[in-house]
Amino acid sequence: MSRMGLRTRVSAAFAVGALLLSACVALISYELVRSTLLSERERTAVRATYFDAAVVDAGLAGSDSEVIKLLQTLDTGADRYVLLELDGRWYSRAADTDAGSAVPARLQAMAERGEAGAQRVRRDGQPALVVAVPLSSTAVFYEVVSLRELERTLQVLALVLTAVAIMVAGAGAALGWYVTRHALHPLTAVAGAARTIADGDLDARLDPHAEPDLAELSMSFNHMADELNRRIERDRRFAADVSHELRSPLQTLAAAASVIDRRRAGLDPNAAAAVGLLTGEITRFQALVEDLLELAGGDRPAHRESVDVAQLIGRVCRSRGIGEEVLQVRAGTATSWQVDPRRLEQALGNLLDNAVRHGDKVIAVRIGCAGAERCFIEVDDAGPGVAEEDRELIFGRFVRGRAAHSRGDTDGTGLGLSIVEQHAAAHQGSVTVHDRPGGGARFRIELAGCLP
Numbered sequence: 001m002s003r004m005g006l007r008t009r010v011s012a013a014f015a016v017g018a019l020l021l022s023a024c025v026a027l028i029s030y031e032l033v034r035s036t037l038l039s040e041r042e043r044t045a046v047r048a049t050y051f052d053a054a055v056v057d058a059g060l061a062g063s064d065s066e067v068i069k070l071l072q073t074l075d076t077g078a079d080r081y082v083l084l085e086l087d088g089r090w091y092s093r094a095a096d097t098d099a100g101s102a103v104p105a106r107l108q109a110m111a112e113r114g115e116a117g118a119q120r121v122r123r124d125g126q127p128a129l130v131v132a133v134p135l136s137s138t139a140v141f142y143e144v145v146s147l148r149e150l151e152r153t154l155q156v157l158a159l160v161l162t163a164v165a166i167m168v169a170g171a172g173a174a175l176g177w178y179v180t181r182h183a184l185h186p187l188t189a190v191a192g193a194a195r196t197i198a199d200g201d202l203d204a205r206l207d208p209h210a211e212p213d214l215a216e217l218s219m220s221f222n223h224m225a226d227e228l229n230r231r232i233e234r235d236r237r238f239a240a241d242v243s244h245e246l247r248s249p250l251q252t253l254a255a256a257a258s259v260i261d262r263r264r265a266g267l268d269p270n271a272a273a274a275v276g277l278l279t280g281e282i283t284r285f286q287a288l289v290e291d292l293l294e295l296a297g298g299d300r301p302a303h304r305e306s307v308d309v310a311q312l313i314g315r316v317c318r319s320r321g322i323g324e325e326v327l328q329v330r331a332g333t334a335t336s337w338q339v340d341p342r343r344l345e346q347a348l349g350n351l352l353d354n355a356v357r358h359g360d361k362v363i364a365v366r367i368g369c370a371g372a373e374r375c376f377i378e379v380d381d382a383g384p385g386v387a388e389e390d391r392e393l394i395f396g397r398f399v400r401g402r403a404a405h406s407r408g409d410t411d412g413t414g415l416g417l418s419i420v421e422q423h424a425a426a427h428q429g430s431v432t433v434h435d436r437p438g439g440g441a442r443f444r445i446e447l448a449g450c451l452p
Contacts, residue, residue: 011176018172026161049131049143081144302340302426330368337450343423350416359383
């Protein structure tokens with residue numbers, strides 16, 4: 001399972017922190033408000049109960065019907081329910097014989113001892129407060145006050161606080177994303193510079209003054225890039241110097257071998273065969289030196305210009321005796337590309353030579369576009385193809401595929417496909433090989449930024 005990115009982790013941490021903080025604040029706020037509202041509601045209910053109890057106590061003197069009328073005179077509204085226990089009998093405004101069931105036993109026992117009190121209960125599924133006020137040794141006044149409106153108010157408060165907590169968590173995530181975006185911006189610049197260097201522009205550097213807190217990182221990166229540039233330049237110069245130094249003796253050897261080769265007819269068969277081998281190896285050595293020189297300077301940026309790729313491919317095919325009918329242009333593909341013509345010509349030539357040498361012949365050369373920014377060139381051959389396990393290896397230096405070894409083919413230098421990969425990378429592209437439908441191999445070069 002892939003790990004979340006730093007920006008995602010920081011944003012998630014901000015969101016979780018904000019959620020926990022807001023949840024704690026919301027919970028504390030809810031409990032404080034709930035306690036305050038309940039206390040205030042209970043005080044109000046107790047005051048109202050004592051007032052009604054005084055009215056009832058002053059009017060107690062008549063029969064049962066007069067007691068009920070007395071209770072009915074109380075202004076209780078819709079949220080209060082009054083009860084009177086007198087000489088063991090229960091009275092209510094509606095002459096309810098089961099009125100005593102609304103009062104909990106614990107509160108009744110307290111009232112019988114002459115103690116006033118209050119207790120929260122649930123009546124008909126709704127919260128209520130029961131207040132008991134003893135009037136005498138034989139009379140207790142009860143008032144049941146509904147807390148339904150208060151409960152609804154607390155539910156709304158809970159919903160509002162929950163919504164606020166969620167919004168605060170979202171705001172925390174947004175803040176974390178914003179902060180990490182700006183905090184990671186210098187690192188994005190470092191990544192961009194590293195990517196530019198990897199693409200071949202070795203002059204890319206960071207400005208140490210752009211972000212004072214990361215000045216040491218910027219200077220270390222620039223020092224690393226300078227050292228890398230010097231080392232690459234030293235290796236390039238060494239390879240170029242060696243190759244140049246080999247050119248002169250090779251030319252002398254080639255000239256001498258050519259003179260001897262022209263007189264091969266007068267030599268005995270063994271000497272003639274040796275001369276032929278010598279001439280072939282010198283030719284191969286010269287090709288190797290040329291390829292080494294190309295690799296030595298191949299990591300420089302591509303010099304792009306507008307090129308008609310169809311004409312370039314036709315020219316390269318003609319130079320190798322391949323008919324131009326192998327060229328296939330995908331419908332709707334513009335043939336004018338922004339490329340380095342020398343690099344593209346050599347890369348295509350190496351693929352064609354590889355197809356002829358290892359794949360018997362070239363079946364097709366196809367060009368097209370792979371999206372708005374990438375173009376491709378495909379070369380199909382009629383050979384045995386490339387084994388799956390060799391498809392990454394064959395682009396290494398001095399590596400030949402199994403087909404070449406099985407046929408004893410030693411004409412190549414083992415650098416052709418490496419040069420193709422290097423030229424593709426100079427165009428921010430890549431080269432790959434796949435199986436061709438119907439048999440054979442299909443080499444595909446993808447180039448970026450080709451279309452104007």
